[in-house]
Amino acid sequence: MSAATDERALRSRAADFDWQSRMLPSRLLGAQSTTRGLVTYGVLFVVVVLLAALPFMIDTATMAIATRVLIFALLGIGWNVMSGFGGMFSFGHAAYFGIGAYTTAACVVHFGISPWIALVIGMALAVVAALVISWLAFRYRLAGAYYALSTFAFAEVLMLVAEGNDWLHRTDGIGLPVAPGESWWMFNFKLNSPNYYWIAVAFVGVALAVSISFTRARTGRFVVSVRDDEAAAAAAGINPLRYKLTAVAVSAAITAAAGMLYMEYYGFVDPTTAFNSSVSNNAIITAVVGGVGTIWGPLIGAIVTAPLTDLINGFLRNPPAGLEFLHGHSGLDLVVYAAILIVFVLFLPRGIYGSITHWIQRKRRK
Amino acid sequence: MTMTQLDERLGETSVLPAARRRLHELLGQRFVRTIGVTVIVIAVVAIIAGLVSHSPDVVWQAIITGLLNGGVYSLIAMGLTLAYGVLHIINFANGSMLTLGLYLAYVAVHDWGMQPYVALLFVIPAMMAFGALTQKFLLNPVMNGASHNQLLVTIGLAVGLENLILLIAGPNPVSVTLPHGGSFSLFGATVDLGRLYAFVGAIAMVVLLSLILQKTPVGTAVRAVAANPVGASLVGVNIKNIYVLTFAIGGAAIGAAATLIAPFQSITPTTGDVFNLTAFVVVVLGGMGNVAGALVGGFVVGLTEQLAGIIFPEQSPLLSVFVVFLIVLFIRPRGVFGRAS
Numbered sequence: 226m227s228a229a230t231d232e233r234a235l236r237s238r239a240a241d242f243d244w245q246s247r248m249l250p251s252r253l254l255g256a257q258s259t260t261r262g263l264v265t266y267g268v269l270f271v272v273v274v275l276l277a278a279l280p281f282m283i284d285t286a287t288m289a290i291a292t293r294v295l296i297f298a299l300l301g302i303g304w305n306v307m308s309g310f311g312g313m314f315s316f317g318h319a320a321y322f323g324i325g326a327y328t329t330a331a332c333v334v335h336f337g338i339s340p341w342i343a344l345v346i347g348m349a350l351a352v353v354a355a356l357v358i359s360w361l362a363f364r365y366r367l368a369g370a371y372y373a374l375s376t377f378a379f380a381e382v383l384m385l386v387a388e389g390n391d392w393l394h395r396t397d398g399i400g401l402p403v404a405p406g407e408s409w410w411m412f413n414f415k416l417n418s419p420n421y422y423w424i425a426v427a428f429v430g431v432a433l434a435v436s437i438s439f440t441r442a443r444t445g446r447f448v449v450s451v452r453d454d455e456a457a458a459a460a461a462g463i464n465p466l467r468y469k470l471t472a473v474a475v476s477a478a479i480t481a482a483a484g485m486l487y488m489e490y491y492g493f494v495d496p497t498t499a500f501n502s503s504v505s506n507n508a509i510i511t512a513v514v515g516g517v518g519t520i521w522g523p524l525i526g527a528i529v530t531a532p533l534t535d536l537i538n539g540f541l542r543n544p545p546a547g548l549e550f551l552h553g554h555s556g557l558d559l560v561v562y563a564a565i566l567i568v569f570v571l572f573l574p575r576g577i578y579g580s581i582t583h584w585i586q587r588k589r590r591k
Numbered sequence: 592m593t594m595t596q597l598d599e600r601l602g603e604t605s606v607l608p609a610a611r612r613r614l615h616e617l618l619g620q621r622f623v624r625t626i627g628v629t630v631i632v633i634a635v636v637a638i639i640a641g642l643v644s645h646s647p648d649v650v651w652q653a654i655i656t657g658l659l660n661g662g663v664y665s666l667i668a669m670g671l672t673l674a675y676g677v678l679h680i681i682n683f684a685n686g687s688m689l690t691l692g693l694y695l696a697y698v699a700v701h702d703w704g705m706q707p708y709v710a711l712l713f714v715i716p717a718m719m720a721f722g723a724l725t726q727k728f729l730l731n732p733v734m735n736g737a738s739h740n741q742l743l744v745t746i747g748l749a750v751g752l753e754n755l756i757l758l759i760a761g762p763n764p765v766s767v768t769l770p771h772g773g774s775f776s777l778f779g780a781t782v783d784l785g786r787l788y789a790f791v792g793a794i795a796m797v798v799l800l801s802l803i804l805q806k807t808p809v810g811t812a813v814r815a816v817a818a819n820p821v822g823a824s825l826v827g828v829n830i831k832n833i834y835v836l837t838f839a840i841g842g843a844a845i846g847a848a849a850t851l852i853a854p855f856q857s858i859t860p861t862t863g864d865v866f867n868l869t870a871f872v873v874v875v876l877g878g879m880g881n882v883a884g885a886l887v888g889g890f891v892v893g894l895t896e897q898l899a900g901i902i903f904p905e906q907s908p909l910l911s912v913f914v915v916f917l918i919v920l921f922i923r924p925r926g927v928f929g930r931a932s
Contacts, residue, residue, distance in 0.1 A: 308739075314739040314742070316683075316742070316746070361921050362921075365921045365922070367920070367921070369679075369738050370675065370679065370680075370681045370738070370742075370879070371875075371920065373681060373739070373742055374681060374871060374875065374920065375917070375920055375921075377871075378868075378871070378913060378916060378917060378920070379917070381868055381913065382910070382913045382914070382917065385907050385909055385910045385913060386910065388907060389905065389906050389907050389910065503750070506746060506750060509743065509746070513743065551758070554757075554758050554759075554761065555757065555758070555762075556753075556754035556755070556756075556757035556758040556860075557754070557758055558754075559750050559751070559753075559754035560750075560751050560754045560755050560758060562750065563747040563748070563749075563750040563751030563752075563754065564747070564751060566743060566746065566747035566750075567729060567743075567744055567747035567748065567751070570733060570740050570743045570744055570747070571729070571732055571733065571744070574736070574740060
């Protein structure tokens with residue numbers, strides 16, 4: 226009881242003295258973070274250029290894998306904003322992914338609208354859904370296990386809604402019509418066109434830029450400070466609810482964009498591929514392997530994990546001697562994913578990128 | 592007038608016979624009151640279902656089926672609620688562990704020729720060992736860290752187990768047949784014998800688990816760790832061992848549930864997934880960590896599913912269950928039958 230009273234007293238005192246504009250990141254840390262920020266954006270530019278140059282070096286089969294890597298990365302980056310920077314672990318990011326995919330499908334199939342407009346609508350819908358569910362969760366102070374369950378259940382509810390909805394073709398799913406010709410406006414290109422890949426690179430580049438701003442810009446720093454110590458942040462005049470909801474909204478928008486990209490690239494979506502917990506798990510695994518709460522973690526995680534499916538399926542088509550009984554079976558890829566997830570949580574909880582930076586920082590300090 | 596005011600007035604006059612006062616005390620208890628409200632709500636929903644369907648027989652059958660299914664749901668949720676109560680972990684692998692139990696029961700009955708209920712003697716110890724090993728090697732190392740790490744391990748376990756079973760057993764459904772199965776009619780409603788046994792098993796398990804938790808020294812230690820881990824370790828309880836024991840008991844409960852539902856359940860690698868969600872709902876309704884609450888929660892979910900199926904025939908019955916779930920989660924996160932904060 227006393228802690229809450231103290232917090233309220235501190236908050237009212239903090240309101241008298243305008244900390245937000247005088248003391249916090251923009252001035253205290255501004256000078257230092259500008260140069261480092263420029264370096265990070267420079268790295269991003271190099272990464273995007275390298276990714277964009279890739280189609281000139283690889284065959285079409287590898288490009289399909291690379292495109293999937295980017296969709297995974299986008300999913301992981303979206304999840305990471307809310308769960309990594311925001312500290313609100315989501316177990317139901319399939320909800321926002323599915324909203325993005327289904328909005329695109331419905332807009333193109335039912336109304337013939339451009340997927341780019343559908344992207345905006347889908348992101349808006351995902352943001353609204355995320356804000357409503359999160360506002361309720363924070364309003365009723367759901368924490369820990371209960372918060373995890375509420376995110377998980379929301380995605381499952383959406384799956385049931387999609388399965389029972391005629392307009393969304395129930396369990397049959399929606400396929401995009403195959404249209405002749407190429408059109409940027411209708412996101413319609415030849416099979417194996419590198420344009421799909423380049424658009425994915427652009428999406429990931431924008432999402433990474435947003436991620437970087439989370440460690441550099443004011444709003445993002447406030448989000449992180451609320452994650453690290455909500456009471457202290459509140460005492461310093463930061464409204465915790467506002468910045469938590471900001472992180473949730475940005476996260477949902479990026480994830481919805483991943484859904485739109487998936488829909489346009491694969492051309493088909495059904496309730497399971499959109500809302501199943503495996504989508505949420507993919508987002509989680511990508512970020513955990515790369516490093517939760519880091520800028521580059523989800524991209525690295527996606528590069529490591531996404532090609533595994535192809536490798537393993539190739540292995541299952543031609544199993545080595547002694548393992549012939551596995552021929553034609555499925556499921557091994559997910560077993561490997563699960564094992565990777567558990568191994569990382571147990572032995573490398575910072576993820577690949579997180580562990581490397583942690584190691585470098587420790588060396589520097591010595 | 593609230594119940595406490597009523598009690599005070601009863602105390603003032605104190606002319607009522609002792610038995611009637613006892614009754615009023617009982618009515619004043621939250622648990623009993625909540626059950627009363629729940630029964631009234633379900634009765635109202637049943638009447639609405641009757642008005643919609645114009646057929647009392649349909650509603651009667653729905654109530655019987657709902658109660659029988661509810662028994663199954665609470666059976667599956669028992670291990671989940673126990674693990675949450677003591678370890679404060681949501682075991683996302685509960686459903687996959689159920690699938691594992693179902694396949695173990697199938698192997699015991701189909702390959703080794705065991706009678707379906709004799710298979711309990713094999714499946715329960717096997718799942719108990721699985722639970723103990725999981726806790727010891729996968730969960731105990733992360734018990735002191737951030738809570739999401741524990742959830743991530745159970746998610747990994749869920750995905751891994753489900754797909755390992757898919758890899759080995761393939762996607763085709765298998766089934767366990769009950770030699771003396773069948774059904775009988777109860778006032779016009781069909782009662783499946785296998786489901787009835789599972790129902791009885793659910794009630795037996797609640798009684799057994801409550802007895803273990805309340806009356807044995809081990810149960811006392813488990814409750815002590817659940818209530819205050821630091822205090823329990825100060826008086827000499829080995830917390831990590833209690834964690835292992837709790838997860839083992841949870842595994843045993845899932846093993847029992849799997850064997851009991853195997854005779855009337857089509858068994859595929861994703862069977863557990865379907866029950867996973869229902870089990871979460873049951874546990875939240877009953878109050879996480881509340882074994883008796885899980886039984887009532889199971890009945891509520893079973894009845895909701897059946898009656899909603901009559902009232903909204905176009906929608907998936909699970910949807911109504913989830914709507915109830917989300918409402919309860921936000922309004923009373925400690926569960927309808929959980930203790931007030």
